[in-house]
Amino acid sequence: MKIKTFLGAMASALALSTGANAQTEIQWWHAFTGANGDRLAAQAELFNQSQGDYTVVASHKGNYSETLNAGIAAFRAGEQPHILMVFEVGTATMMAAKGAIKPVYEVMNGAGIDWDPNAYIGAVKGYYTSPEGDMLSMPYNSSTPVLWVNRDKLREAGIDPDVDLSTWEKVDGVLTQLKDGGVKCPLVTAWQSWIHLENLSAYHNVPFATKENGFAGLDTELALNGPVQVAHIAKMGEWAKDGKFIYTGRRNEGGANFRAGECALFTESSAGYGGIKAEATFDFGIRPLPYWDSVEGAPQNTIIGGASLWVLAGHTDEEYKGVAAFLKFLSSPEVQAKWHQDSGYLPITGAASDLTREQGFYDANPGTDISVIQMTANEPTGNSKGLRLGSFDQIRGIIDEELEAVWAGDKTAQEALDSAKTRGDALLRRFEQANG
Amino acid sequence: MEKRVTFKGWILPLILLLPQVIVSAVFFFYPAGxxxxxxxxxxxxxxxxxxWVGLGNFEYLLGDPYYRASFATTAVFSGLVTVVSMGMALYLAVLADRLIKGSGTYRTLLIWPYAVAPAVAGVLWxxxxxxxxGVVSWYLGVLGYDWNHVLNETEAMGLVVVASSWGRISYNFLFFLAGLQAIPKSVIEAAAIDGARFWTRFRTIVFPLLSPTTFFLLVVNIVYAFFETFGVIHTIxxxxxxxxxxxxxxxxxxxxxxxxxxxxxxxxSVILLVVVGILTVVQFKFIERRVHY
Structure with missing residues (x-):
């Protein structure tokens, strides 16, 4: 009798444990730390609690470049995660790796999930969609550059804090006033290539690269040395020389200067919101990114930065079902609206944006809808859909080097951008050869 | 002068060499291959x-003026790191060697920075x-010097050289100090009795007798500057x-x-391998001749 009870207990224990094992694990590798890392972990946790079939395990793998490399190395070793966060400049690399990825539309359709790709905001979706119109990766965190204003600094220099800053012509005048008013750091920027060349080009509807910025083929060439870009960089070079534009580094080092209240104007991603709101002890405002009034067709629309989620090949159908369920969960209006309001990233669906408006967030936090308006103001053109260039992370490095030569006064804007084109094109040809 | 130890037969030397051969094969020959x-x-x-592109990658690289410029940058950087770290280490070792009281404390303190990983050293600097x-850039500002290594190329080079040399000074110091202590005191005393002052003694006796150590450190430091300074450059x-x-x-x-x-x-990587190989051969062929063992 005793043995029977024992066996029975064993059997039920076994049944329990297999019950627990039946939860399929979904590995998600990401690049977020700090507040956004916590928000991301909370999303995974919420999903895990909302259902019993799948467990999403989120792992931090370093910054964007490191996460991409970790994913590539894992794939080569046959131990790739299900979901990999890849920054927007890695899009062309991922798209070209046909055997390594499982396009998101296939994952969703294969899992038989009710899913509408048209629910996503066009300018966001377009960046990650194939020329045939299929969505290849799931937009996750997308942002667009805006102009951050330290209103106290403007007052300090005797300028009306509501002064018109819609065009660079007007900003030019304000910078002079700031400088004359004794402000040591009138303008600072983050991500110079992204804001002052990539977005500048889209915003003024001029090509950054040929072949629709690379969307139409790997045989694309850079076109960033056109008159609009050269004029803008030349002007910034002048500002740098006059001490009106302060260069702080290639990434977002300038954020520290702005948040500490040293700088008056700051061109940075809309996703700077979380940090600035938390740290700034001054009255700050958000304005649309300025444009050159003299350029016809401006302002067009700005483009996104950030990352999307790529599903990697080589997993079972059951696991892909879990991935699909999770991606659908992430796109839901509630999750997206919260993400958008907390972090300053764009809502990736129209529904999330509407929900945010209904909740009264835009009224309570003026300026937070500027990024959405700026991105969706006009139907994107071939010049403003986004960028799809191979080796783009490294090309950005080249652009950074050349821009530094302009800020230091070693090269003219024309020389620097011509050189950036020549050097960048060499990398594009390498990429074409490797992936052609 | 040459001493030779000869083995009878093949087996014993082979067994003795085997561990080194295996380690080299696994950690060097395989990756290099x-x-x-x-x-x-x-x-x-x-x-x-x-x-398959044959030598296409090499043609692409050597045709790139920016890659060729990187050789000059590397030469300047490695030269400076080697000179600064060895020079400072020798200076400190000579001073520590002359100490009678508290030399143990000085030595321990001087060796500490070696325990700091290059990337961490980079962040510190x-x-x-x-x-x-930055504390230093603030004081420089007070003195009227506008420090900006973000845009100034010379300042950037100076900063990475100092940051790379700093931890290395400790390593070199250890070897120099050991080298100095191995020099027989009697030789130095004899010179002192003959009226040679400190500088003369250093130039004519100590430095030549230290040459095996110096030569070893020269080779090791150049290899260090070529490969291991990556972390410092990446962070700074x-x-x-x-x-x-x-x-x-x-x-x-x-x-x-x-x-x-x-x-x-x-x-x-292959080009680097060849460059460092050539450098080491040159060092052994031309500089080692001037070394007294």
């Missing part, structure tokens, strides 16, 4: 396909020279401003891990 193999192809990042909150300048601090090994990283161009990255 892989690098040479990959340098002849242009692979895609995920390893799905490879294209970056913190001191940070253009906004990322190769900038412009390309002022892009040394060869940093470009290997940047092409391989930022650009995912593994063919070019492998070809650069």
């Amino acid at each position: 892989q690098a040479i193999y990959q340098s002849l192809y242009i692979p895609d990042p995920f390893g799905l396909s490879m294209q 970056l913190f001191m020279f940070n253009t906004r909150v 300048t990322s190769g900038g401003p412009q390309q002022a601090t892009t040394i060869l090994v940093y470009k290997v990283f940047s092409d391989g891990f930022v650009g995912q161009d593994l063919g070019s990255s492998a070809a650069q």
